[in-house]
Amino acid sequence: MPSTTLSKRLFVFDFDWTLIEADSDHFVFEHLSEELFQEQLQAVGKVQWTDLQQRLLGELYDRGVSREDIERTLSQVPFAPEMIQALELMKSEGADLYILSDANTVYIDTVLKAYKIDHLFTRVITNPAEFDPRGRLNVVRFHGLDQAPHGCPLPCQPNLCKGQELQKLIDSHTWEQVVYMGDSTNDFCPSTRLQRNDVVLARRGLLLEKEIRENKDLVQANVVYWDNAVDVLEATQSILGAFHTSTASSSSSSATLRTDKRSSEQTHSTVESSDSKRYAQAVKA
Numbered sequence: 001m002p003s004t005t006l007s008k009r010l011f012v013f014d015f016d017w018t019l020i021e022a023d024s025d026h027f028v029f030e031h032l033s034e035e036l037f038q039e040q041l042q043a044v045g046k047v048q049w050t051d052l053q054q055r056l057l058g059e060l061y062d063r064g065v066s067r068e069d070i071e072r073t074l075s076q077v078p079f080a081p082e083m084i085q086a087l088e089l090m091k092s093e094g095a096d097l098y099i100l101s102d103a104n105t106v107y108i109d110t111v112l113k114a115y116k117i118d119h120l121f122t123r124v125i126t127n128p129a130e131f132d133p134r135g136r137l138n139v140v141r142f143h144g145l146d147q148a149p150h151g152c153p154l155p156c157q158p159n160l161c162k163g164q165e166l167q168k169l170i171d172s173h174t175w176e177q178v179v180y181m182g183d184s185t186n187d188f189c190p191s192t193r194l195q196r197n198d199v200v201l202a203r204r205g206l207l208l209e210k211e212i213r214e215n216k217d218l219v220q221a222n223v224v225y226w227d228n229a230v231d232v233l234e235a236t237q238s239i240l241g242a243f244h245t246s247t248a249s250s251s252s253s254s255a256t257l258r259t260d261k262r263s264s265e266q267t268h269s270t271v272e273s274s275d276s277k278r279y280a281q282a283v284k285a
């Protein structure tokens with residue numbers, strides 16, 4: 001298979017509770033300051049999230065937490081081996097991989113480097129962050145207050161409309177297929193940007209699934225629900241297999257994906273794992 005053909009698939013991932021088994025904003029405070037972690041939880045829905053992180057990171061610095069403490073904590077964020085296998089498989093098949101997240105550049109880059117997978121991604125699109133010379137981490141909104149509001153009518157956060165950013169990636173190339181993977185409310189807007197041949201990988205039991213089921217008419221892509229990284233690896237193999245087959249027969253790829261969609265819908269009503277409930281409690285948006 002010539003790589004020029006395979007490079008036309010685009011995979012875009014949310015980060016928290018999608019690629020990693022945690023919310024990185026929660027993880028840092030949970031491990032470094034129980035008091036600030038509780039303050040963070042209390043503020044959910046009351047304060048703009050990026051601004052809150054900026055303030056709490058300042059308080060973390062004032063309490064003596066160093067850059068090394070934050071980096072060491074981030075290196076312990078759980079990242080399932082099967083998820084890494086799936087990412088490596090996508091890359092080996094010539095796909096372009098992007099992260100589109102409401103975390104920040106320092107958190108994501110540190111985690112990716114800790115697992116030695118930063119080379120797999122073309123770019124990370126998220127809130128800019130950097131340590132100052134003293135070791136205080138600063139984070140600012142991706143869509144800054146100096147810009148006009150992005151105006152998205154869907155439930156996107158004011159600092160980032162993931163749909164608009166995904167649309168820029170979609171428009172930047174003639175992709176054979178686009179796959180978007182996420183778990184939360186702010187992953188719904190990008191899911192609406194995909195076409196019929198594309199795939200949304202939505203984590204089961206969380207808010208993205210709820211949005212999709214309540215707004216079916218807005219999502220044209222095939223939707224595959226998943227619980228864990230093993231499911232994602234299997235879905236990846238199915239998607240890539242369908243793609244290989246589609247070069248011989250244009251009808252077979254859609255047939256395979258339709259099967260995935262149907263089977264995931266059939267199992268949904270009976271599968272409610274304890275893990276899903278835990279994720280639902282932890283999710284912030």
Ligand SMILES: [Mg+2]
Nearest residue numbers: 014016017183
């Ligand atoms: Mg997420």
